[in-house]
Amino acid sequence: MEIIKVENLKKEFIIYEKEPGLKGVIKSFYNAKKIVKKAVDDVSFTIQQGEIVGYIGPNGAGKSTTIKMLTGILTPTSGEVRVDGIIPYQKRTVNAKKIGVVFGQRTQLWWDLPLIESFTVLKEIYQISDADYKERLAYFTELFGLNEFIKQPVRQLSLGQRMKADIVASLLHNPKLLFLDEPTIGLDVIAKENIRKTLKDIHEKYQTTIILTTHDLADIEELCDRIMMIDQGKIIYDGSLETIKAKFGSKKIVCFTLKNDSDIDLKVFESLKQKDADLTCSIENKQLTVIFNKLKINVGDIIGPVLTQTEVLDIDISDDHLENIIKAIYKNGL
Amino acid sequence: MFIYRGTIILWLLLDVFQFFMMVFLWMSVYEYNQSIQGFTLHEMLLYYLITNLLYVFSDTEAMYIMSEEIREGRISMMLIKPISYKARLYSEVFGRVIGIFSLTLPIVGITAGVLLWAFKIPFPITGLQVLLAIGFVPLIFMLMFEFAYFFGTISIHTTNVFGLAILMNVVIRIVSGQLIPLALYPTAILNVIDYLPFKYISYPTLVMLGKISTTDAIQGLLILAIWVLVFNLFSNLIFKLSMKKIVVFGG
Numbered sequence A: 001m002e003i004i005k006v007e008n009l010k011k012e013f014i015i016y017e018k019e020p021g022l023k024g025v026i027k028s029f030y031n032a033k034k035i036v037k038k039a040v041d042d043v044s045f046t047i048q049q050g051e052i053v054g055y056i057g058p059n060g061a062g063k064s065t066t067i068k069m070l071t072g073i074l075t076p077t078s079g080e081v082r083v084d085g086i087i088p089y090q091k092r093t094v095n096a097k098k099i100g101v102v103f104g105q106r107t108q109l110w111w112d113l114p115l116i117e118s119f120t121v122l123k124e125i126y127q128i129s130d131a132d133y134k135e136r137l138a139y140f141t142e143l144f145g146l147n148e149f150i151k152q153p154v155r156q157l158s159l160g161q162r163m164k165a166d167i168v169a170s171l172l173h174n175p176k177l178l179f180l181d182e183p184t185i186g187l188d189v190i191a192k193e194n195i196r197k198t199l200k201d202i203h204e205k206y207q208t209t210i211i212l213t214t215h216d217l218a219d220i221e222e223l224c225d226r227i228m229m230i231d232q233g234k235i236i237y238d239g240s241l242e243t244i245k246a247k248f249g250s251k252k253i254v255c256f257t258l259k260n261d262s263d264i265d266l267k268v269f270e271s272l273k274q275k276d277a278d279l280t281c282s283i284e285n286k287q288l289t290v291i292f293n294k295l296k297i298n299v300g301d302i303i304g305p306v307l308t309q310t311e312v313l314d315i316d317i318s319d320d321h322l323e324n325i326i327k328a329i330y331k332n333g334l
Numbered sequence B: 001m002f003i004y005r006g007t008i009i010l011w012l013l014l015d016v017f018q019f020f021m022m023v024f025l026w027m028s029v030y031e032y033n034q035s036i037q038g039f040t041l042h043e044m045l046l047y048y049l050i051t052n053l054l055y056v057f058s059d060t061e062a063m064y065i066m067s068e069e070i071r072e073g074r075i076s077m078m079l080i081k082p083i084s085y086k087a088r089l090y091s092e093v094f095g096r097v098i099g100i101f102s103l104t105l106p107i108v109g110i111t112a113g114v115l116l117w118a119f120k121i122p123f124p125i126t127g128l129q130v131l132l133a134i135g136f137v138p139l140i141f142m143l144m145f146e147f148a149y150f151f152g153t154i155s156i157h158t159t160n161v162f163g164l165a166i167l168m169n170v171v172i173r174i175v176s177g178q179l180i181p182l183a184l185y186p187t188a189i190l191n192v193i194d195y196l197p198f199k200y201i202s203y204p205t206l207v208m209l210g211k212i213s214t215t216d217a218i219q220g221l222l223i224l225a226i227w228v229l230v231f232n233l234f235s236n237l238i239f240k241l242s243m244k245k246i247v248v249f250g251g
Helices: A021-030 A063-070 A092-098 A115-125 A130-144 A159-171 A189-206 A217-223 A241-248 A266-275 A299-309 A322-332 B005-029 B041-058 B061-072 B075-079 B085-119 B127-154 B162-176 B187-193 B197-208 B214-245
Strands: A002-017 A033-048 A052-056 A078-083 A099-103 A177-181 A209-213 A226-231 A234-240 A251-258 A280-284 A287-293 A312-319
Touching: A002 A063, A002 A209, A033 A063, A033 A209, A033 A234, A052 A063, A052 A217, A063 A078, A063 A177, A063 A209, A092 A099, A099 A159, A115 A159, A130 A159, A130 A189, A159 A177, A159 A189, A177 A189, A189 A217, A209 A217, A217 A322, A226 A241, A226 A322, A234 A241, A241 A322, A251 A299, A266 A280, A266 A299, A287 A299, A299 A312, B005 B041, B005 B085, B041 B085, B041 B127, B041 B197, B061 B075, B061 B085, B061 B127, B061 B162, B075 B085, B085 B127, B085 B214, B127 B162, B127 B197, B127 B214, B162 B197, B197 B214
Parallel strands: A052 A209, A052 A226, A099 A177, A177 A209
Antiparallel strands: A002 A033, A002 A078, A226 A234, A251 A287, A251 A312, A280 A287
């Protein structure tokens, strides 16, 4: 069942450019230079209920602007957007009841009041039943150790505590659709794991649709089946995570731990460089790292020569990190 | 609001100090006149006391709250919640006003008691007058809220409303009769002020001092109610149109 439908969505902002200095101030008074920034430029996609979608792109690509239009904060310049059948910016409060939002860089909690008060207010705002509220609060209290800081004013919480609190706040009313914009920013490894686990559990139990915007690709790898990539306002990729790895992740990394690095002669790779010009090899601290295109060279052709030349203590073979794949796409496009 | 204790105490002290300054001022003015524009010294002191007590209800904090939320982008966190932005702001300002009023009422009560006793001020007041005066209070609150809501909305279009806000607040103080009774103003200015709704801010006090007849008071209530409605429709329209243009930076 379709839960989000976006068609030819556009959002343009008018930005005024100002020249520096006093001259610039006077000039901008009577002749302000207008620049039209196309934050979202003709974007279309459909999301089915129950999907977990990673929405990624370089900074300033238009991710947050899209999310803001889906949550009803911004009105599109043109195009259509429907969330669960309604237009978000037209029926903002109706839409708001069904969604949970975490904006990593801002809190939705009440700054001066103890955390528990924020939760009780949210209980009233979303009209959560006493039983549901109690059950969910207990679940999160145990998972995130909320008791440690639930009575403190939100402004006194550490970043990690505040992030956990914001995630709880977005899930208290068990929304159909969850928007997460940098939900794990600033969290330690264990906290990140807990959050990923929570999201997976909730998704399994309630078929919650999740849109995840993050720069932490480990989050994407663990949670998402589908990735949408946006750059300069346009969607440049919309498909499964596996496909992206298969198509663009043709790099393989082999890491040898050598007994001593004086035996190895890197000239052994010269002939292979004829097949794959991008092949790189480097030695540092008895670690020999070879990066090559697995479509052009077999892994055996790399390992063989090294084993014959020197004593190898350990071999590590891995596919290219998702991070490097994404980096390359950001830099070079598809 | 009650969370920051230091702020409250300091600000109460300032209020009391300011009041006593005004008492001395008026006393010296009245040395040479028994009555100024129909106000005796006693009436003038009562005017100042009551108007300041009730001025709490002309609160325009909504303008600052909105302007800050818009500038900092925190407005987006309010917009993702299934509540009306205006309704939530309304309750917040209302809570704030009740909070301030509950603090100032005892202080003013004591000061008034001291004043009435020290100066032996007669204060003949009927139940009807009190009722009519109280009738104005919620309307004044609503009028000023709509007014502040409008200026808060403006900050979507211009990033800095600070100067404008201060100007507005000063102008309101002048045209409402908060500083001195409107009757003391020159006729030319009074003619202009008469067409504005802000004069009703001093009506509760004038009713209680017997300066306004019952019929005039009731008429005033009706006209003020119409003004509130007009402000309401206008500010809602501007807000709706402005929401389409809103830009929230960052994240």
